[in-house]
Amino acid sequence: MICDNLSINEKGHLSLAGVDTVEISKKYGTPLYLMDEDRIRYNCNLYKNAMRAYLGENSLPLYASKVASFKRIYEIMKDEGMGIDVVSSGEIYTALRAGMTLENAYFHSNNKTDWDIEYAMDNRIGYFVVDNIEELYAIENEAKKRDMQQAILLRITPGIDPDTLEAITTGKVDSKFGSAIETGQAENMVKYTLSLPHIKLYGFHCHIGSQVFDADSYLRSSDIMMNFIKDMKDKFGFETLQLDIGGGFGVRYTEEDPILDIPYEIKRIAEFILEKAKELSITMPKILMEPGRSIVGDAGLTLYTVGTIKSIPGYKNYVSVDGGMTDNPRFALYGSPYSVYVANKMNEDRNFIADVVGRCCESGDIIQQNVSLANTGRYDIIAVLTTGAYNYSMASNYNRLTRPPVVMLKSGKDYIAVKRETLEDLVRNDV
Numbered sequence: 001m002i003c004d005n006l007s008i009n010e011k012g013h014l015s016l017a018g019v020d021t022v023e024i025s026k027k028y029g030t031p032l033y034l035m036d037e038d039r040i041r042y043n044c045n046l047y048k049n050a051m052r053a054y055l056g057e058n059s060l061p062l063y064a065s066k067v068a069s070f071k072r073i074y075e076i077m078k079d080e081g082m083g084i085d086v087v088s089s090g091e092i093y094t095a096l097r098a099g100m101t102l103e104n105a106y107f108h109s110n111n112k113t114d115w116d117i118e119y120a121m122d123n124r125i126g127y128f129v130v131d132n133i134e135e136l137y138a139i140e141n142e143a144k145k146r147d148m149q150q151a152i153l154l155r156i157t158p159g160i161d162p163d164t165l166e167a168i169t170t171g172k173v174d175s176k177f178g179s180a181i182e183t184g185q186a187e188n189m190v191k192y193t194l195s196l197p198h199i200k201l202y203g204f205h206c207h208i209g210s211q212v213f214d215a216d217s218y219l220r221s222s223d224i225m226m227n228f229i230k231d232m233k234d235k236f237g238f239e240t241l242q243l244d245i246g247g248g249f250g251v252r253y254t255e256e257d258p259i260l261d262i263p264y265e266i267k268r269i270a271e272f273i274l275e276k277a278k279e280l281s282i283t284m285p286k287i288l289m290e291p292g293r294s295i296v297g298d299a300g301l302t303l304y305t306v307g308t309i310k311s312i313p314g315y316k317n318y319v320s321v322d323g324g325m326t327d328n329p330r331f332a333l334y335g336s337p338y339s340v341y342v343a344n345k346m347n348e349d350r351n352f353i354a355d356v357v358g359r360c361c362e363s364g365d366i367i368q369q370n371v372s373l374a375n376t377g378r379y380d381i382i383a384v385l386t387t388g389a390y391n392y393s394m395a396s397n398y399n400r401l402t403r404p405p406v407v408m409l410k411s412g413k414d415y416i417a418v419k420r421e422t423l424e425d426l427v428r429n430d431v
């Protein structure tokens, strides 16, 4: 199967982390997000160990928490000694409620409101990753009021275009994120920042995109960033203390996706940066990475119950499930591929070709098209694999559907990390 935490048991059912997904779906109902906690921890350790080994003890992976943000995830990250990257006051609040402190929290976003900035500083955010000039001045003002110096990184656009989907590239010159080196705006940002008394610049951040398998893209962006660091040292005498090379390593959604050897890729990137630092005679900064998808993606899957099967002779078949774009909008947003199975018929021939669709009032409410399924009927359980990232966190209440629960598996035991929403939850804020 596409990840080694998946298997088929003696009943011909799909198992995640050795637990029968069909039984879990009976126990908790569907739709349901199921996550393998051991896998999440394993993925954290891939980064932690490789970064420590090749980039030194002070290097740190930050969990990009937008991919899956709820209290239990932050507890796991705290336990694993991961830093976090957050993009809103809501994520900060959730992390705090999970008992995290924010000294290793990095606050991203291309538009932080004044309120976000105050809230983050009230809670002693470690670093802002400053995207633009307005934000820089807003932080300076707030820090001045508090008579303190706020630590920041600057988000720099290296001008790299990795081979991934258009909607998830972020490092190109015309990106909405960051300041580009090519246009001179990045250098100007450094100049302004260094003139502000209540801001302490620690270094630079870049993020080239997501679902990236071509690790050479990171060598190219690191090369550009290290040259930029050297340039800022020469021009302003600025010593870079931290370089955050972003996240983006891909996960396997289908058998066609390659298997990425993350420790090996980190080793290559590390060797490249160390060599480059020597060549340019710059002191090695503390290196940060910000994995998101590759921490939780392959730890999760979604379970649905089949409701209706519609065959349109001469055209196609539809299998409708009891969830859809409300719990997984990624096909609707950017045509994301997924592997889909009938979880209770894993050993049967897969000769039934159908579009697996949701229950929402939108034709675009599609989970995946042209899927080869076992012969499917009402009450069968559909499993969509690799949904640990960008699914729960992107879920909505469209059509007043309640969001599914997140059930976690740890050492063969299941527990609820997020409860299923109730009908009462839907009207909680209605007056």
Ligand SMILES: *Cc1c(COP(=O)(O)O)cnc(C)c1O
Residues within 6 Å of the ligand: 064, 066, 067, 085, 108, 207, 209, 210, 211, 246, 247, 248, 249, 290, 291, 292, 293, 294, 389
């Ligand atoms: C989304 C994002 C990440 C995480 O990307 P993944 O592809 O999920 O690893 C990291 N850093 C920034 C700034 C991001 O926006």
